[in-house]
Amino acid sequence: MHAQIMYSMNIEKDFLIPFTGLKNGKHSFDFKVDSSFFENYNYNDFNHINAEINVLFDKKINLFELHFTAKGIANVPCDVTNQDFDMPIESEIDLVVKFGDSFNDDHDEILIIPFTEHQLNVAQYIYEMIVLAIPQKRVHPGVKDGTLDSAALDYLGYVNEDEDEFGDLFDDEDEDIFNLIDDLDEEEDVEEEEENTNKDIDPRWAELKKLLTDK
Known part of the structure; x- marks a missing residue:
């Protein structure tokens, strides 16, 4: 029915x-x-x-x-x-x-x-x-992705000066997500730095290092 x-x-x-x-x-x-x-x-x-x-x-x-x-x-x-x-x-x-x-x-x-x-x-x-x-903390999705109009973004720039005040708007689950994003960004930076370092190494030293490692 x-x-x-x-x-x-x-x-x-x-x-x-x-x-x-x-x-x-x-x-x-x-x-x-x-x-x-x-x-x-x-x-x-x-x-x-x-x-x-x-x-x-x-x-x-x-x-x-x-x-x-x-x-x-x-x-x-x-x-x-x-x-x-x-x-x-x-x-x-x-x-x-x-x-x-x-x-x-x-x-x-x-x-x-x-x-x-x-x-x-x-x-x-x-x-x-x-x-x-309905959550107690209600944050416009544009706060996180930066799609709000200029006036709102200017205001957010002012709020962001007080990180604690802005951080109180998000719960622990939100913070875990933000931390995960930061960790991924750091991993990408490390990988990029290693790639750049490898590019700067003289190829003769790289070959010598390979021979020593093979032994």
């Missing part, structure tokens, strides 16, 4: 999965969200957003297993230049839904709903999944 869920950004009605009439097995539900969806949560940490969400709903005898995936674009300001840019976002989470005497969502990946429930509201999980997919 593959159902297209229409939406009007009403989180109380338009993000429900009615499971009572579903047969056991896997069912797919699609949702779309934009900035108006996040207004319900008073979340405005981006300029605007559009994302598509798929929920794979696996109905079993005593529980449900849900797999959420989200893909979209969030327009955010760069932390370095304050220039807006489109940032791709992708995320996925899993959720197990069980039945109990009362509602309980204390566990991040397990939800307990009353036996009397006949539908499931997934709006909260969609909200949390997308918010967590």
Whole structure:
């Protein structure tokens, strides 16, 4: 089963999965969200957003297993230049839904709903999944590849005077990548220097060295 869920950004009605009439097995539900969806949560940490969400709903005898995936674009300001840019976002989470005497969502990946429930509201999980997919440090890709306009580049030149301030924008994984690039550059420099050195050696000395080595 593959159902297209229409939406009007009403989180109380338009993000429900009615499971009572579903047969056991896997069912797919699609949702779309934009900035108006996040207004319900008073979340405005981006300029605007559009994302598509798929929920794979696996109905079993005593529980449900849900797999959420989200893909979209969030327009955010760069932390370095304050220039807006489109940032791709992708995320996925899993959720197990069980039945109990009362509602309980204390566990991040397990939800307990009353036996009397006949539908499931997934709006909260969609909200949390997308918010967590947006990094706290948002750097325009042009900061790293130098493709920003001249005004932004001038500003970056000023920021680069304080390497610590600029370095704080990147996490350890970014630093590992930068270090790897530096190491590769150093290896290339060493190889080039060795090649130049070999070219400068008198061929007679090179032949003598070869004879001594062969012995």
